[in-house]
Amino acid sequence: MVTVRAIELQDLPALSHLYNELMGTPTNEVQMQKMFRYIQQNGHYYILGAFHEGKLVGSVMGIECMDLVGQCKPFMVVENVIVSELVRRQGIGQKLMLQIERIARDLACGYMILVSGDQRKEAHQFYEKLGFKDEKVQGTGSTLADLVSPADNLQMLVKYTKLLLSNVLCVQGGFIYHACD
Template sequence: MITIKPITPQDLSALSQLYEELMGVPSNVRQMQKMFEYMERQGHYYVLGAFDQDQLVGSVMGIECMDLVGSCEPFMVIENVIVSDRVRRQGIGQKLMLQIEHIARDLRCAYIILVSGDQRKEAHIFYEKLGFKDEKVQGYRKHFN
């Protein structure tokens, strides 16, 4: 039975392992703990975990962003969507995404937005099945060392 619930500080070590599976590089767990505490204090970050019994098998993060355009409604950015290779295609990602969408609706967000690497074709199919539309926008990143 899969349970979706907020990530706690006790889950960060397991979350670090999931992120390594997603990104291919290990997380600095000590820095991760500091950042998690900061995010909790801010109150606009929602990090959910999918748990199979007590084992963390997936996660998603939503960030509530404020807007000054039009009616000034907030929106949510989705990041770090991961379901472990061991349990994919069992509906876990869908449960995570539906729960973060529920949070966004409760916050009265006008929309949710996410970006996905161009090479992640399987993920794109998954997002489209959940109702996300490929709007053919151009994304840019500038990394700092």
């Protein structure tokens, strides 16, 4: 049986192992613990884990973001979706995604967005089955250092805003949208 619950501090070593499977690089566990404590205090982050026979086998993170457009409803960014290769195609990813969507609905989010790398074709098919739509938006690849220039403050602010939008929403080359309403 699989249970989905909030990740706790003692789950971080297993979560680090899952993230290594996702990203292919080890996570700095000391920094991870510091960031986790910050996330717990922030109140806008939701990190869920799927546990099978007491072992962490999947995870998803949702971040509630505030919006100042239209009805000014919040939206949720979904990140770090992973199910261990050992237990894929057993409904675990779907359970995680449905739970994070429930949280988004409870928060009255107007929509959810999900960033996924172009190379993750199988994952994209999974997201599309859940109702997400592939929008194929590309990021610029700029860094914060690129912003330093002799331009006046207004031009710098415009450039900074564009950078944030392109890198936060499209940093890995894929932009997937799902309505919560």
